[in-house]
Amino acid sequence: MAINPHYHHTEEQLQEELLWIEAAKENPEHFAPLYNKYYKGIFSYVYQRLDSKDTAFDITAQVFLKALSNIQKYEFKGVPFASWLYRIAYNEVMQLFKSNQQLRAVNADVSDLRFICESHEEPFFEEYIPLVQKLISQLEEQDLQLVEMRYFEKRPFKEVAEILNITEVNAKVKMHRVIEKLKKELKKIKL
Amino acid sequence: MSLKFNLNRPKLSDEEINKQRDFDALVKKFKAESLKKARGDESWWKNKKITYSAIIAGITVICTVTYLSIQNKEKKHETLITSNNTQKPKQQFIQSPKKSLDVPYTTYKVNNSTGGEFKHPSNTKIKVPKNCFVDKNGQNIVGEVSIQYREFNNVPEIIGSGIPMQYDSAGQKLQLQSAGMFDIKGFQNNEAVFIDQGKSIEVAYASDNAEDRFNQYYLDSVAGNWKYIRRDNIQLNTKPNKGITQNTTAKAQEHTGNFDELQAQLPKKIDSLQIVYTKKIEALPKAVKPSAPAASKPGRPIFQIDRDPQDFPELNAFDNVVFEVGEENKNYTSELHQVTWRDIKISEGPQKGKNYLLNLTAGKRKESLIVYPVFVGANYEKAMVLYKQKLSQYEAVQAKRMAEEKKLIQEMELKQAAFLKAQKEKEAALSAQQQLMLEAKRNRREQDLNNQFASLNNQSKTQRIFEVFNFGIYNSDCAKPLPVEHLTRPIFVSTEQQTPIMPDAVYLVNRSNATVIGLSRDNGFEFGYRESDNYIICVFQKNEVHLCSDDLFKSSINSDKHQFLVKRITAQSEHLQDFKKALNL
Numbered sequence: 001m002a003i004n005p006h007y008h009h010t011e012e013q014l015q016e017e018l019l020w021i022e023a024a025k026e027n028p029e030h031f032a033p034l035y036n037k038y039y040k041g042i043f044s045y046v047y048q049r050l051d052s053k054d055t056a057f058d059i060t061a062q063v064f065l066k067a068l069s070n071i072q073k074y075e076f077k078g079v080p081f082a083s084w085l086y087r088i089a090y091n092e093v094m095q096l097f098k099s100n101q102q103l104r105a106v107n108a109d110v111s112d113l114r115f116i117c118e119s120h121e122e123p124f125f126e127e128y129i130p131l132v133q134k135l136i137s138q139l140e141e142q143d144l145q146l147v148e149m150r151y152f153e154k155r156p157f158k159e160v161a162e163i164l165n166i167t168e169v170n171a172k173v174k175m176h177r178v179i180e181k182l183k184k185e186l187k188k189i190k191l
Numbered sequence: 192m193s194l195k196f197n198l199n200r201p202k203l204s205d206e207e208i209n210k211q212r213d214f215d216a217l218v219k220k221f222k223a224e225s226l227k228k229a230r231g232d233e234s235w236w237k238n239k240k241i242t243y244s245a246i247i248a249g250i251t252v253i254c255t256v257t258y259l260s261i262q263n264k265e266k267k268h269e270t271l272i273t274s275n276n277t278q279k280p281k282q283q284f285i286q287s288p289k290k291s292l293d294v295p296y297t298t299y300k301v302n303n304s305t306g307g308e309f310k311h312p313s314n315t316k317i318k319v320p321k322n323c324f325v326d327k328n329g330q331n332i333v334g335e336v337s338i339q340y341r342e343f344n345n346v347p348e349i350i351g352s353g354i355p356m357q358y359d360s361a362g363q364k365l366q367l368q369s370a371g372m373f374d375i376k377g378f379q380n381n382e383a384v385f386i387d388q389g390k391s392i393e394v395a396y397a398s399d400n401a402e403d404r405f406n407q408y409y410l411d412s413v414a415g416n417w418k419y420i421r422r423d424n425i426q427l428n429t430k431p432n433k434g435i436t437q438n439t440t441a442k443a444q445e446h447t448g449n450f451d452e453l454q455a456q457l458p459k460k461i462d463s464l465q466i467v468y469t470k471k472i473e474a475l476p477k478a479v480k481p482s483a484p485a486a487s488k489p490g491r492p493i494f495q496i497d498r499d500p501q502d503f504p505e506l507n508a509f510d511n512v513v514f515e516v517g518e519e520n521k522n523y524t525s526e527l528h529q530v531t532w533r534d535i536k537i538s539e540g541p542q543k544g545k546n547y548l549l550n551l552t553a554g555k556r557k558e559s560l561i562v563y564p565v566f567v568g569a570n571y572e573k574a575m576v577l578y579k580q581k582l583s584q585y586e587a588v589q590a591k592r593m594a595e596e597k598k599l600i601q602e603m604e605l606k607q608a609a610f611l612k613a614q615k616e617k618e619a620a621l622s623a624q625q626q627l628m629l630e631a632k633r634n635r636r637e638q639d640l641n642n643q644f645a646s647l648n649n650q651s652k653t654q655r656i657f658e659v660f661n662f663g664i665y666n667s668d669c670a671k672p673l674p675v676e677h678l679t680r681p682i683f684v685s686t687e688q689q690t691p692i693m694p695d696a697v698y699l700v701n702r703s704n705a706t707v708i709g710l711s712r713d714n715g716f717e718f719g720y721r722e723s724d725n726y727i728i729c730v731f732q733k734n735e736v737h738l739c740s741d742d743l744f745k746s747s748i749n750s751d752k753h754q755f756l757v758k759r760i761t762a763q764s765e766h767l768q769d770f771k772k773a774l775n776l
Contacts, residue, residue, distance in 0.1 A: 012682070012752060012753050013680075015682060015691075016680055016682055016715060016753065019682060019691055019693055020715070022693065023693040026693075028218055028221055028222070029218060030693070030712070031214075031217075031218075032214050032712065032713050033712065033713055033714065033715050035212075035214050035217060036212070036214070036713055036714070039208070039209075039212045040205065040208050040209070040212075043208055043211075044208075047203070051195055051197065053203065057211045060211075061211075061216075061217065061220075064217055065217060065220055065221060065224070068217065068218075068221045069221065069224065069225075103193055103194065103195045104193070104194045104195070105194070105195045105196075105197060106194060106195070106196050106197070107197045107200050108196075108197075108198060109198070109199050110198055110199055110555075110557065126555070126556040129198070129555070133196045133198075136196070137194045137196055
C-alpha cells in the first residue's frame with residue numbers, strides 16, 4: 001500500500017507544521033505553506049466523492065476558507081493538520097449532499113473492485129462488477145468511507161483512522177466486518 | 192442517499208489541479224468575509240453610542256472629503272509634485288528585508304540635449320548619449336534628467352536590497368553568483384523617463400573580479416525573473432595609476448595585464464577543447480546492441496498478434512515473434528484465450544526492452560498482461576542465426592568506436608597538457624618580473640608609495656561593459672545549480688530565548704562561492720546544502736535580525752535535526768557597514 005508523503009509526518013515535521021499554524025493564527029498570509037502543501041490532497045478527497053470537477057474545486061476553496069476562518073480554534077492533537085482539513089472537507093461534502101445540490105458519487109477503477117476477492121484469492125470475473133457496485137452503493141456512509149479510503153484512495157489504516165477520528169485497531173476491525181458483509185452478500189447473489 | 196457509481200473515470204493532471212490553486216484569492220475572500228462578518232454583527236449596531244459616533248464620523252468624513260476636493264482643484268500643480276514624490280517603480284517582489292540596510296541611490300544630472308558622462312565613487316563610468324530620453328508618450332525630453340544609480344558589490348548589500356538572486360532557466364532553478372550588480376533609474380520632475388528606442392546608456396562597471404566566466408542578466412520585475420542578455424563584456428584596466436612613474440607603471444601594467452589575461456584564457460581553452468572533443472566523440476558512429484531472442488518455455492501460454500512495426504523497432508529484426516505470458520501475472524487464466532477480444536494493444540512493459548504490456552479489451556472488460564517476446568521451435572533457431580549476425584556487426588562497430596574514442600581522448604589530453612605547460616612557463620617568467628618590480632617599488636619615495644597605495648585601492652581590475660536599453664537592475668552573473676544534496680526545512684531557534692521564531696525573510700549565504708539566495712516562505716524556507724561548503728543564514732523577523740553563523744550552521748546540521756540556532760544581531764543591522772562586519776564577509 002502506497003504511503004502518502006504529504007500525510008505522514010516525522011516529529012520534526014509536526015513541529016514545523018505547528019509553527020506554520022501559530023504564524024497563520026497571527027497573520028492569514030502565513031497560511032500559504034499549509035495551503036500549498038494540502039491543496040492537492042484535499043481536492044482529490046473531495047473530487048473522489050463528487051461527480052462534478054467544478055463543484056469539487058468550489059468545495060475545496062470553501063474547505064480552506066473555513067480552515068483559515070477557524071484557525072484560531074485549531075488545537076494540536078498529535079496528528080497532522082491534514083486530518084483536521086479532511087474532517088472539514090467531509091462535513092462540507094456531506095452538507096452538499098444533504099441540501100440535495102449534488103449526488104453522492106463513488107469513483108473507482110475496475111481493478112479496485114477486486115479487493116472483495118483478494119484475501120481468499122478467488123478469481124474475479126467481469127460479471128461481478130455490477131454486483132459489487134450494487135453492494136458498495138448499499139453500504140452505510142461510514143462503511144462506504146472506509147472502503148473508499150482504504151481501497152479506492154489506497155490510504156494506510158493509520159491515516160484512515162486519523163481522518164475518521166477512530167483508533168487504528170478500530171478501523172481495521174470495522175474494515176474486516178465490512179468486507180465479510182460484502183462477501184456474504186456477494187455469495188448470496190451468486191447462488 | 193442516492194448514489195452514482197463511476198468506473199475508471201479519467202484522472203485529473205497535477206497541472207489541471209494546480210491551475211485552480213490560488214492563495215491570494217483565498218486570502219482576499221477571507222478578508223472580505225471577515226469584514227462582512229464584522230459589519231453584520233448585530234450587537235455592534237445595538238450600541239447607540241457607537242451608532243451616533245458612526246453618524247458623526249460619517250458626516251465629518253463627507254465634509255473633509257468635500258473640503259479637500261475643493262483644495263485639490265486649487266492646488267493642482269502642487270498635488271502633482273507631491274504625488275510624484277511618492278512615486279516608485281512597481282517592483283513589489285523586490286523588498287528590502289530591513290530599510291536601514293537598503294543601498295541608497297546616488298543622483299546625477301544630465302541635460303538630454305547634450306548627454307554626459309559620470310564617474311561613480313566606485314570608478315564605474317556612466318555614458319549617456321544625447322537625446323537619449325523620452326517621456327511616457329514617446330516625446331523627446333527637454334531639459335535636465337536625474338539619473339539615480341546604485342551598486343551592489345557584495346553579499347550584505349545584496350541582502351539589504353532584497354533583490355532575488357534565484358534564476359529560473361527554463362524550469363531549472365539556479366542561483367546567481369554576482370561579479371557586480373547595479374540599479375539605474377531616470378526621472379524628470381519626479382516623473383519616470385524612458386530610454387528612447389535605439390539608444391542606450393553605457394555603464395562601464397568597475398569590478399574587482401577579473402574572471403571571464405560571467406553573463407549579463409536583466410531583472411524583469413514584471414515577469415519576476417532574470418533575463419539572460421549576453422555573455423559578459425569585460426575590459427581589463429589599462430590606465431596608469433597616479434603617483435607611479437611611467438616606467439614602473441608600464442611594467443606593472445604589463446605584469447597584471449598578462450597575468451590576468453593568462454589566467455582568464457587557460458580555463459577557456461581547456462573548456463573549449465573539452466567541448467570540441469566531446470562533440471567529436473559524440474559524432475562517432477553508434478550501434479544499437481541487438482536483443483538476444485528467447486525461446487518459449489514449455490507449457491507457458493503465448494499470444495500471437497499482429498503488431499505495428501513502428502511501435503517497437505527493436506522487434507523488427509526478427510520475424511514470427513510471439514508473446515509469452517509472464518509468470519508474474521496473477522490475473523491470468525486460460526479463460527482469457529476463450530474471449531473474443533475486440534481490441535488488442537501492446538505497450539512498453541515495466542522492464543523497458545525486455546517485456547511489454549498486452550492490453551486486451553472486450554466491451555467493458557479490460558485485461559492487462561505482462562508478456563515477453565519469444566520464438567517457438569524452428570523460428571527460435573532462425574532468430575538465433577540472425578541475432579549472431581547482428582551481434583558481430585554491432586561488436587565490430589563498437590570496437591572501432593572505442594578505438595577512435597581512445598585516440599581522441601589522448602589527443603585532447605596532450606593538447607591540454609601543452610597548455611598547462613605553457614601556462615607554468617609564463618607564470619614563472621611573470622613571477623620573476625614581479626620580483627624585480629617589488630624590489631624597484633621598495634626604492635620609491637614614501638610619497639610615491641602612499642599615492643600608489645591609495646590609487647591601487649581605488650583601481651578596479653576590470654570594467655564590465657553594459658548597454659542599458661531599459662532602466663532597471665542589471666547583473667554580471669554566473670548561474671549555478673542550487674544544491675539538492677541535503678534538503679532541509681529549517682526551524683529557527685533563538686539562542687537567547689531558546690524558542691522557535693517565525694521569520695519574515697531568510698537568506699542563505701554560501702561563503703565558499705559568495706552566493707546568496709532568499710528562501711521562500713511558501714515551502715517552509717526549504718533549502719539544500721553541500722557539506723563541503725561554508726554557509727551562514729540571515730533571518731529577519733519583524734524588526735529583529737538573527738544570524739546563524741558558520742559554526743552554528745555546522746553544529747545544526749551535525750545534530751541531525753532541522754533546528755538551526757540563530758543569534759540576534761539587530762544592534763549591528765542599523766547601518767550597512769555594521770551589518771557587513773556582523774556577517775564577517
